[in-house]
Amino acid sequence: MIFTKKVLLLLLASVVLVGLTIWSVTTKPDVYAFELLYGSNICYAKNLKEHSFQPEQWHDNFYIGCHHGYFELEGVIDLPHNVDLNQWGVLIAIQASYRVYWDGVLVGKNGRVGSNxxxxxxxxxxxxxxxxxxxxxxxxHKVKLELSNFHRSRFNTFRLIIAAPYQQLIQRPLLFTAGMYVLAGCFITIAIYYLILFIVAYRQASVLIFSALSLMFCFLTLFKHSRPVFMYDYPWHQTRLIILETLGYLICYLIVLFFLFRFRFPKKIITLIVFSVVLYWIDIQDFYPEDVYFLYIATLFTSLLVIIWAMAQGQKGSLESFIGLLPCFLSLNYYDFTLYLGFFGLVLIMLISLGVQFKTHKKAEQEALLRSGRLEIELLKKQLHPHFLMNTLTSIIGWIEAEPPTSVKLIEALAKELDILLEISAQKLITIQQEIDLCQSHIGVMQYRKAGQYVLEVNLEADNALIPPAVFHTLLENGISHHLPEAGNVTFLLTQTVDKAKEVYMFESRYTKSIGTKREASDKEGTGHRYIKARLEESFSQGWSFTSQSTPKGWRDVIEIKR
Structure with a gap:
């Protein structure tokens, strides 16, 4: 790939964008959109202090998320002067069982606090x-929690204590979660639709990956916003976090895989290895709680590099993907809300990219269908050509007058050749044995039409191989039509070699006498060769090669097909 100024500018812009995103993530005060979830008038607990009732564990700046035990947590909450304080409540999110006191008065319990x-x-x-x-x-006001967390199974320092109108604390999380579940419903609908599309229509890796990615987005949304709905016991929080972490890594890999397969990136394995090393490095660093953002930044940046490469190659849909991916960096502001909207935006980008891919694929299919129809007509025209039929009928008349039994054999050979042609003309691929039968029947006709002796010798390694119809038949016709009587008899040799990577067919026309046989250059791109190339392209789409050259005693054509 040639690194033009345009590509270098795009790379520079991507690096700058990543730098700005990292700066934004690391400098904002909080990664969670609590105001959006609970309202703008919430009051946070401040000056939180923790200590253990076990004397040997008294510490300054002690975090209950790091140890098991029986603790006390206290802080203050400042209630505003300009609001109605009727029916206010307090929300507590922490991995522990506790009793909560407000200004020394017990106002609630969660589970049962124990000493073990x-x-x-x-x-x-x-x-x-x-x-x-x-x-x-x-x-x-002073708020205090007497708590125990003996069932905590993982290091986690997250804690939230806020005061707000009680109805607001109950309703707003449920409304927010309902919106997220609608988003999850969109993800699962897209996943099912594209899975069905992959099964019945488009067997492309990018379609299957996109379906799996949409499903992972659905699961991530459901599990991330499950707390207000299911209100599970705090020991299950560890299981939920493991599921979220696993889904996060799967999503990172699926996003990169989608763009690798969508734009046919050549270095897929190397890219995935480097990407895995980056994710591992992020995982072992102490980036909490910004680590999730760094994972997605690495994912988006890797995807951008693949898209920029596709743009340099001029692949359709790459520009739309590049423009659409840029706003996804802006979604990395708050983990609870904008990140999931960014996921939805990313899915829309992929939908557009797949739409462009489907449109291109559909256009190619229509062109292939038209080309296939033209090739079928061309194949029939080649054998039903008036010149061929007139010469054959003239030969039949001559043989009827001279040797009636021979004329019958000629008619039978012609009927057999036409019968095979009608059988295979509408097929895209036929077996090599059907092709040989067609060639033998044509030799049977031409033996009676011309004075020369024609022999077809075949050396096959895989007699069940599939090839486009009338390919070697066309080469056989060329060899006979360019045969001069003074060159003597002709032996046609078809040799097939097969390995894991390719199939190679060599078709040689060998004349008995060497008279400097040489075809005109214009014949190399004549009707016959154009037909062969069109058939190979229709069946193998650039996974083939065709060469033709003269030899001291005839002509050699080589067809190579990648497996």
Whole structure:
């Protein structure tokens, strides 16, 4: 690939975009859109301090997410002066069982706090508690949790304590989750549709990968936004996180695989190895909680590189994919909301790209169908040509007058050749044995029409191989039509060699006497050769080669077909 100024500018723009995205991700104050999920008037707990009731575990800046035990967590919440504080509540999200106190008054329990794993009853991962009106007043309030987390199975320092109108804490997460589940429904519908499309119509890897990717997006959306709906016990949070992490990695690989196969990128394995090394490096670094963003940034950047390569190659749909992928970087702002909208935007980009691919494929199919029809007509015209029939009928008349039994044999040979032609003319591929039968029947006709002696010798390694119809028959016709009487008899030799990579067919016309036989250059691209090339292209689409050259005693044609 030649790195033109345009390609270099695109690469530079992509690197700058990645740099800006990383800067945006690492400098924003929070990765979660809590205001969108719970409302803009929420009040966060501040000055949170933790300590253990076990004296040997007293520490400053102690995080309950790092240890099992029996703890106390306390902080303050400032309620605003300019809002109605009736029916306010507090929402707590933490991996623990706890009792919650508001200004020293017990306002709720979640599970049962215990001094060990056996005595503790796990609580829910999320819970809301309504606050008594007598405890609500503008200003600062103390909130305290007595908790235990003996069932915690993974390091996790996430904790959230907020106060807001109680109805808002209940309804807004459910409405938000409903919207996300609608998005998940779109993903699963697209996944099923393209899976069916792959099965019944388009057997292309990019279609199957896109179906699997849409399914992974659906699962990720469902599992990520399951907390407000299912309210599972906090020990299950570990299982949910493992599922989310696994789905995240699968999505990263499927996105890159889609563009690799969509644009027929040649270095797929090397690209995936390098991409895997980058993901592994991100995984072992201490980037929490921004690690998920770095994974998706690496994925989008790798996809951009593939698309830029496709643009340099002039592949259709690459420009649309490049333009569409750029806004996906902007979606990396908040994990809860814009990231999933970015996923949906990415799916739309892929839909457009596949649409362009389907349009190109459909156009190629229509052109191939028209070409196939023309080739079928051309094949019949070649054998039903008035000149061929007139000469054959003249020979039949001559043989009737001279040797009636021979004329019958000529008529039978002609009927056999035409019968085979009618049988194979509409087929795209036939067996090599059918082709040989056609060639033998044509020799049977020409033996009586011309004075020369024609012999076809065949050396096959795979007699069940498939080839386009009348390919060697056309070469045989050329050899007979260019045969001069003074050259003597003609032996046609068809040799097939087969290996794992290709099939090679060598068709030689060998004359008894060497008289410097040489075809005109114009014959090389005559009707016969154009027919052969058109048939090979129709059946093998650039996976073939055809060469033709003179030899001291005749002519040699070589057809190579990639397997």
């Amino acid at each position: 794993k056996k005595s503790e009853v796990p609580g829910k991962i999320n819970n809301q508690f309504i606050l008594p009106e007598r405890l609500l007043s503008p200003g600062r």
